[in-house]
Amino acid sequence: MANGVLRLLDLAQRHHQCVHELLERMTIGYFIEKKFGSPYVLERLAEYGFEGDNYSRVIVASDWQEDVEPIAAEEGILLWSFYDVLNGLTRELDGCSVYYDDDTCRTIQLMMKARDATSGKATKKEPEAWLHTCECGCGQVTTRGRKFKPGHDGIHKSNLFKLAREGNKAAIQELNDRNWPQPVK
Numbered sequence: 001m002a003n004g005v006l007r008l009l010d011l012a013q014r015h016h017q018c019v020h021e022l023l024e025r026m027t028i029g030y031f032i033e034k035k036f037g038s039p040y041v042l043e044r045l046a047e048y049g050f051e052g053d054n055y056s057r058v059i060v061a062s063d064w065q066e067d068v069e070p071i072a073a074e075e076g077i078l079l080w081s082f083y084d085v086l087n088g089l090t091r092e093l094d095g096c097s098v099y100y101d102d103d104t105c106r107t108i109q110l111m112m113k114a115r116d117a118t119s120g121k122a123t124k125k126e127p128e129a130w131l132h133t134c135e136c137g138c139g140q141v142t143t144r145g146r147k148f149k150p151g152h153d154g155i156h157k158s159n160l161f162k163l164a165r166e167g168n169k170a171a172i173q174e175l176n177d178r179n180w181p182q183p184v185k
């Protein structure tokens with residue numbers, strides 16, 4: 001029991017420390033000093049050709065306190081809303097079929113695919129692709145993605161067999177096209 005309480009206290013203390021570190025990491029001073037001013041970061045940026053004033057420094061955050069804004073302005077740092085960035089990316093990637101390596105882009109694309117698949121929006125662009133009339137000629141619409149209504153392929157096949165036996169060239173051709181066997185004479 002005592003051990004359990006001790007462990008809990010320990011956990012709370014460590015948790016407190018984590019939160020403290022996290023808050024410290026979220027100040028604009030932290031960004032200026034550790035992110036934008038870090039020699040390592042500056043070195044890497046230079047490798048990509050970003051030196052001096054030829055690039056913008058942007059902090060993307062979900063929210064910030066008002067007093068951060070004048071500091072950022074003074075430092076020439078742009079503050080971008082994470083949600084705006086995400087919405088912009090989402091708009092940009094919506095319906096885009098390019099494959100992205102970037103994890104964030106990839107995740108957004110997958111999320112939109114999942115959304116489309118469950119809401120039926122994926123079918124919006126090409127209704128013909130799934131709104132299919134049964135190929136037996138009955139004129140009925142098939143279940144999504146199917147060529148025939150259930151059982152109609154069998155009926156159609158035996159009709160084609162009958163015609164093929166009579167020497168109907170179109171029927172023989174259609175059996176070929178569908179990779180169906182020719183009737184045994």
Ligand SMILES: [Zn+2]
Nearest residue numbers: 134136138152
């Ligand atoms: Zn049919």
